[in-house]
Amino acid sequence: MLGRSANGVFWMFRYLERAENTARLLEAGFQLALTRGASVATEEWRSVLVTIGQDPDFAEKIGEYSGPAVTNFILRDRENPGSVMNMIENARTNARAVRTAITREVWEATNEGWMTLKDMLARPIGEKNLGDVLAAIRQQATLVRGAMEGTMLRNEIFNFARMGTYIERSDNTARILDVKYYVLLPSISLVGSSLDNAQWEAVLRSVAGIRAYRWLNAGRMDARSIAEFLILDGRFPRSLAFCGGKLRSNLASLAREYGEETPAHALAREAGVRLHQSSIDEIIEQGLHEFITEFIGETLKIADAIAEDYRFTA
Amino acid sequence: MNGATSEIFDEMLDEHGQVRPAYRGYLSWLDEQDESWLRKQGAKAESVFRRTGITFNVYGEAAGEERLIPFDMIPRIITATEWRKLSRGIEQRVQALNAFLHDVYHRQEIVRAGILPEYLLRDNDAFLQQMIGFSPPGGVYTHIVGIDLVRTGPDEFMVLEDNARTPSGVSYMLENRETMMAMFPELFSRMAVRPVQNYPRRLARSLSACAPAATKDRPILAVLTPGIYNSAYFEHAFLADQMGAELVEASDLRIVEGRIAMRTTRGFQPIDVLYRRVDDEFLDPLTFNPDSLLGVPGIMDIYRSGGITIANAPGTGVADDKAIYSFMPDIVRFYTGEQPILKNVPTWRCSEPDALAHVLDHLDELVVKEVHGSGGYGMLIGPAASKKELARFTKKLRAKPENYIAQPTLSLSTVPIYTKAGLAPRHVDLRPFVLVSPNGIDITPGGLTRVALRKGSLVVNSSQGGGTKDSWVLED
Numbered sequence: 001m002l003g004r005s006a007n008g009v010f011w012m013f014r015y016l017e018r019a020e021n022t023a024r025l026l027e028a029g030f031q032l033a034l035t036r037g038a039s040v041a042t043e044e045w046r047s048v049l050v051t052i053g054q055d056p057d058f059a060e061k062i063g064e065y066s067g068p069a070v071t072n073f074i075l076r077d078r079e080n081p082g083s084v085m086n087m088i089e090n091a092r093t094n095a096r097a098v099r100t101a102i103t104r105e106v107w108e109a110t111n112e113g114w115m116t117l118k119d120m121l122a123r124p125i126g127e128k129n130l131g132d133v134l135a136a137i138r139q140q141a142t143l144v145r146g147a148m149e150g151t152m153l154r155n156e157i158f159n160f161a162r163m164g165t166y167i168e169r170s171d172n173t174a175r176i177l178d179v180k181y182y183v184l185l186p187s188i189s190l191v192g193s194s195l196d197n198a199q200w201e202a203v204l205r206s207v208a209g210i211r212a213y214r215w216l217n218a219g220r221m222d223a224r225s226i227a228e229f230l231i232l233d234g235r236f237p238r239s240l241a242f243c244g245g246k247l248r249s250n251l252a253s254l255a256r257e258y259g260e261e262t263p264a265h266a267l268a269r270e271a272g273v274r275l276h277q278s279s280i281d282e283i284i285e286q287g288l289h290e291f292i293t294e295f296i297g298e299t300l301k302i303a304d305a306i307a308e309d310y311r312f313t314a
Numbered sequence: 315m316n317g318a319t320s321e322i323f324d325e326m327l328d329e330h331g332q333v334r335p336a337y338r339g340y341l342s343w344l345d346e347q348d349e350s351w352l353r354k355q356g357a358k359a360e361s362v363f364r365r366t367g368i369t370f371n372v373y374g375e376a377a378g379e380e381r382l383i384p385f386d387m388i389p390r391i392i393t394a395t396e397w398r399k400l401s402r403g404i405e406q407r408v409q410a411l412n413a414f415l416h417d418v419y420h421r422q423e424i425v426r427a428g429i430l431p432e433y434l435l436r437d438n439d440a441f442l443q444q445m446i447g448f449s450p451p452g453g454v455y456t457h458i459v460g461i462d463l464v465r466t467g468p469d470e471f472m473v474l475e476d477n478a479r480t481p482s483g484v485s486y487m488l489e490n491r492e493t494m495m496a497m498f499p500e501l502f503s504r505m506a507v508r509p510v511q512n513y514p515r516r517l518a519r520s521l522s523a524c525a526p527a528a529t530k531d532r533p534i535l536a537v538l539t540p541g542i543y544n545s546a547y548f549e550h551a552f553l554a555d556q557m558g559a560e561l562v563e564a565s566d567l568r569i570v571e572g573r574i575a576m577r578t579t580r581g582f583q584p585i586d587v588l589y590r591r592v593d594d595e596f597l598d599p600l601t602f603n604p605d606s607l608l609g610v611p612g613i614m615d616i617y618r619s620g621g622i623t624i625a626n627a628p629g630t631g632v633a634d635d636k637a638i639y640s641f642m643p644d645i646v647r648f649y650t651g652e653q654p655i656l657k658n659v660p661t662w663r664c665s666e667p668d669a670l671a672h673v674l675d676h677l678d679e680l681v682v683k684e685v686h687g688s689g690g691y692g693m694l695i696g697p698a699a700s701k702k703e704l705a706r707f708t709k710k711l712r713a714k715p716e717n718y719i720a721q722p723t724l725s726l727s728t729v730p731i732y733t734k735a736g737l738a739p740r741h742v743d744l745r746p747f748v749l750v751s752p753n754g755i756d757i758t759p760g761g762l763t764r765v766a767l768r769k770g771s772l773v774v775n776s777s778q779g780g781g782t783k784d785s786w787v788l789e790d
Binding site: 001002003004005006093096097099100104107108111112115156160258310311314 | 364365366541542547548551552554560561562563565566576577578579580581
């Protein structure tokens with residue numbers, strides 16, 4: 001396949017994943033804001049922006065940390081390059097550019113998702129319809145994933161798409177954990193208090209992990225086991241361990257098809273070994289923030305190596 | 315505007331209001347259908363098109379603005395007998411076009427014979443010096459041709475325009491048929507309609523048959539597109555997809571070991587046949603427009619040394635501009651030794667003083683077109699024009715007469731479209747798609763019917779409010 005197409009498929013799925021994760025993060029922030037007073041809510045909205053790296057832009061352009069201002073900035077502001085609408089648009093533009101690499105079903109799901117959301121996000125979003133919009137974003141992303149699963153040949157194209165998904169997802173989970181951990185750090189001593197629990201629940205909700213976590217950790221809700229869950233639990237589809245494992249298996253499948261490994265394979269393996277050999281206690285001891293910073297850096301390196309090894313650009 | 319109402323040929327009803335043979339089977343089916351169900355099907359078609367992304371970008375509108383070409387669900391029907399004659403005429407014309415192209419780039423017998431004035435080649439931007447003395451692989455210049463036809467009588471089709479560069483619209487032909495088959499499957503089991511769906515396979519086969527000397531094994535095909543903002547991008551992607559070819563952009567290509575190669579995830583892979591949907595001017599910045607980002611520097615050298623086949627060949631535009639068009643009957647006679655089966659529309663070449671005088675005198679009756687224009691842009695429809703427009707064109711004609719030709723306002727045939735008030739006649743044209751390879755000329759039965767949806771309008775261009783229809787050729 002063309003290097004440009006590999007790049008297009010890779011980024012199409014990165015954008016879709018990022019759009020979905022942004023919506024989930026916003027949803028968690030929204031739920032938290034609903035249950036808190038306005039002053040706390042302001043902090044919560046700000047932390048949503050910090051997590052996705054949009055706080056500086058927002059502060060400069062809007063500056064008022066209210067629910068409607070933040071949600072509209074994140075969801076539909078055309079001047080915000082990281083808005084969900086712009087990401088959906090980017091995903092669709094990439095899909096159009098690689099139209100010959102994806103099935104008709106995948107294209108139609110992407111195109112329909114874009115049409116639906118463009119329509120929904122044409123007007124300002126208020127509290128009343130925010131839930132519907134966020135649900136629609138999740139649903140559209142799910143439809144594309146389903147079309148992928150059901151119609152795409154398991155070949156190089158599929159592998160590049162999946163690598164985009166898992167690189168983006170592990171990056172997003174890592175960032176959520178990093179920011180939230182910081183925000184919540186002062187309250188670690190308050191483990192077990194209701195305020196603390198609501199915060200941690202929001203973290204789990206933003207990675208769609210609340211139910212899985214509860215099921216695995218009946219009744220417990222503490223920073224350490226949540227961090228363990230999000231970093232090391234290979235059963236949870238948004239954990240760093242899970243994403244890393246999938247990424248390596250897609251890379252391996254690509255190496256089988258092409259008959260050779262590239263530097264990206266070695267990098268991904270090293271990262272995997274490091275994660276595998278760490279326990280949550282070691283990670284917390286050495287500093288969660290340092291650990292995550294390093295992890296995000298490694299992920300970036302792997303993504304760059306993939307782009308280089310497979311000639312994404314001239 | 316209605317030039318001559320009495321002379322308009324309706325393809326469904328004869329002058330006594332009787333249904334012509336072509337439409338009998340279809341109308342008897344239509345009569346059995348429930349009105350509200352039909353209406354619903356029509357609305358469904360539009361949502362199918364939008365979801366599939368069969369859109370085109372309109373030049374001059376906001377970037378990324380995508381529009382649908384309206385689709386009318388009443389098929390345009392041609393009988394087997396009508397088609398046989400028509401396809402013989404098309405074949406003859408396409409043969410002549412290729413022979414003409416070979417001649418103008420070699421001995422120019424047609425100029426020597428005094429049939430074509432030499433200046434029409436010399437002063438023609440589409441005539442490429444780089445093609446002189448070169449014979450493209452397989453001897454084929456126009457691998458894909460679209461012949462625009464209008465029907466003016468029971469047995470009379472006229473050629474409005476030859477498209478010998480990069481004719482577009484074939485994806486609409488294919489999608490229209492697919493949509494019709496999805497909406498009305500029982501109709502196709504009841505009526506014997508000749509299939510069009512194998513066009514992409516035939517295109518791939520036809521292009522492969524023109525592979526260059528350097529080809530090893532099975533020829534590798536690629537479609538070259540200017541990119542996703544091109545008005546026909548959907549079609550480029552569609553054809554590449556259906557042919558199993560790569561859809562490449564200029565940035566994917568470079569010269570590697572004397573071949574044009576595409577950058578794949580595993581390194582550079584040579585391309586044998588490039589179906590390019592990029593104009594000549596942009597094809598090679600080293601040879602033509604130096605600012606082009608859409609082309610491949612050096613591709614003309616590779617082409618001339620037998621490293622790649624470019625389809626259509628560069629320089630074919632010299633055969634389809636409107637000044638050459640007016641010579642087509644002579645061109646057909648000269649190269650085939652036969653009388654042209656398809657008529658030309660009478661054409662005044664404004665470069666000739668007598669013709670110019672006539673055109674200026676009768677401007678309000680004529681259609682004036684730019685010699686190098688396309689897509690219905692920059693043309694004047696005399697009978698529909700305001701005084702101001704007529705005055706503006708008079709000025710233009712006087713200033714640069716050689717830029718224009720004029721033709722009588724044609725009475726294009728009508729076919730029915732579906733409206734809320736029932737069937738209503740609208741003017742149509744027809745663009746059959748023709749493939750040329752060393753193995754022969756292959757015409758897909760039917761083609762693209764464009765329809766002027768506004769009552770009385772004669773402009774069928776999609777950029778000017780035209781729609782499309784499925785076009786049927788019935789089996790014997």
